[in-house]
Amino acid sequence: MLEVANSVIAKLSKSEAKNYISQIIFDESRSNSSEVVFIAPNALVANYIRTKFSSLIANTFESLITHKPAIKIICASSQGEQKKSVLLAQNKQNRAQIYENYTFENFIVGHSNQLAFQVAQMVATEPGKKYNPLFIYGSTGLGKTHLLHSIGNYALNHGQNVICVTSEQFFNDFVVNVQNKTMQKFKEKYRTCDILLIDDVQFLAQEKSEKIREEFFHTFNDLREKKAQIVLTSDNPPKLLKGFEERLVSRFESGLIANITPPELDTKIRIIKAKCEFDGVSLDNETIDYIATNMGDNIREIEGALLSLNAFARLMSQKITLEFAKTVIKDQVKVHKDSSSIxxxxxxxxxxxxxxxxxxxxxxxxxxIVEARRICIYLAKSLTPNSMPALAVNFGLKDHSAVSHNIKKINELMNNDSVFKAKIEEIKNKILQKR
Ligand SMILES: Nc1ncnc2c1ncn2[C@@H]1O[C@H](COP(=O)(O)OP(=O)(O)OP(=O)(O)O)[C@@H](O)[C@H]1O
Structure with a gap:
């Protein structure tokens, strides 16, 4: 059905596709091999499609399945059917904004992202009940967007009305609707959903216009009152988002804040193995270990390295060996080594x-001094590509388990003391800004 829809849409103008074809839904229970039934949300859309597009749809079916079924466009009869039809049409549009590969099933869970993963699953299965808003933060490339879209995919597949946007899209949408004097449309879009997912909310804090934050504040309150779920991602915890008023920061903090920290070596190795399997890249364990140990923690960059490796190997008809990998990704590894020294x-x-x-x-x-040293070890693990044994040498510790012990102590302190945690995040941020 998707193939038919895409072929039909390809032959239409943008507005015809948006205003008509994307409004109808396939009614599987009423269709058979000789007749295909679609439900339109109202008589106007039904009539228009019947007269203008029936034969195009039938011909498209013929080209794909070699016989031409009769096309029937019926109007949603009951209120329930109408609502379902509107919801499905909306979801079709919303789905387009969500990456379908970003699912819970494709997300590798380790100590660094376990809490965020678990609460993301909870809000997807029971939106608006607990942990509202859910605020996920962490450095770049650690899987925040992946988790956000996983919530979106799960909720869409379970009939929820989901809006998933970056904060920039939210801002642009706002500007367009203000210019067109269609703010009512904007409000209907953002304030009637079951789940609002906003990625990279920190950009709203940086916008010059105070009006966008004002609008976001009211959208937030309205949704919370209706018990709709809100999930936000950011590079920093709410307290460090300079630019938001205190009233917004305190609302962000009123639900659950989940931090994704850089993955431990073992999680990184599992992620690399999963990505290789997904992309059909064949790597031996030695090469996987090399990439995991030397490439830093940004999974997006690791994915890029895997793609380069695969592309070069195909181009040169060569098997990927450790030596080959070292040559191909030497620049990425170097950038990381230089990026933030101990x-x-x-x-x-x-x-x-x-x-x-x-x-x-x-x-x-x-x-x-012990605490300061521990913080350095913790940050060196998060922000440099050094392996545990390398860190042990650098900090004069006995072995890698002494490094783990120091990192564990800092994690414990961060979990128990939010002021300490904010302090660490602040230092981390300063280091990242210096890059
Ligand atoms: N735990 C994980 N399991 C599987 N894939 C992951 C995991 N973490 C990150 N990735 C992958 O890494 C890539 C980058 O992740 P994502 O875009 O979610 O990062 P992000 O934290 O949102 O980064 P940014 O702050 O730059 O937007 C994605 O392709 C994602 O699928």
């Missing part, structure tokens, strides 16, 4: 916590 991290932590660089590098067991 010394840079130590210097920033030292100045932020008012301790000396030499103290962090010393063997001092003073509580304040």
């Amino acid at each position: 010394d840079e991290i130590i210097a920033l932590v030292a100045s932020n916590l008012n301790v000396k660089i030499s103290e962090i590098k010393s063997k001092s067991k003073t509580k304040k």
Whole structure:
């Protein structure tokens, strides 16, 4: 059916496709091999399609299935059918904004993203009940959009009316509707959905116009009152989103905040294996380990490296070996090595916590220095491509389990103390901004 719809749409103007063809839904229960039935939301659309597009649809069927069925366009009879038809038509449009491969099934879960994954599943299955809003934050390329769209895919497949946009799309939509004096349309779109998913909400904070934040504030309140689910993603926790008024920040914090941290080596390896399987790329374990250890934590960049490897291997009819991989992705690896050195991290932590660089590098067991050193280890693991053994050498620790122990302590502190957590995020942000 999708093939027929796409072929028909390809022959129409944008407005014909949007205003007519995308409004009808296929009625499987009433269709058979000689007659195909579609439901239109009202008589106007039904009549228009009957007279203008019936033969085009029938011919398209003929070209694809070699016989020409009769095409019947009926009008939604009951209120329920009308509502279903409108909802399905809306969902067809909404679906177009959601990446179909970004599903819960395709998401690899590890310690770094487990909480975000679990709550995302909960809000998808029971929207608006708990954790509203859900605020997911983390550095770039760690899977925030993937989780957001997974919620969207799941909810759409379960008949929910979902709007999924980036904050830039929300802003552009707002501007267009203000210019066209069609704000009522904008409000209907954003305030009647069951689930509103907004990606990269930090960009709204940076917009010069105060009006967009005002509109977002009212949209947010309206949806919350109607118990519609709101999910937001961002690169930083609400407290660090400079540009939003306190009233909005406190609303973001009123639900659940889930942080996605950089994946541990083991999770990264599982993600690489899953991506290879998905894209049909064949890599041996040695090469997978090399990529996981040397390429940083941004999964988008790892995906890019896998694509390059695959493309070069095909082009040169060559099997992907470790040596081949090292040559092809050497630039990506180099960029990561240069991007945020351990010394840079130590210097920033030292100045932020008012301790000396030499103290962090010393063997001092003073509580304040131990904590500063631990923060450096934690940040070095998150922000540099160094492996655990390499970090152990760098920080003069016995082995990789000593590194894990230090990281675990910081994670515990962050989980129990939101001020401490915000402080770490702030330092991390400063390091990222220096890149
Ligand atoms: N845990 C995971 N399992 C499978 N794929 C993942 C995982 N994490 C990230 N990815 C993949 O990595 C790519 C980048 O992820 P995504 O776009 O969701 O990152 P992001 O956190 O939204 O980044 P940004 O802040 O730059 O928008 C996507 O193709 C996504 O499928």
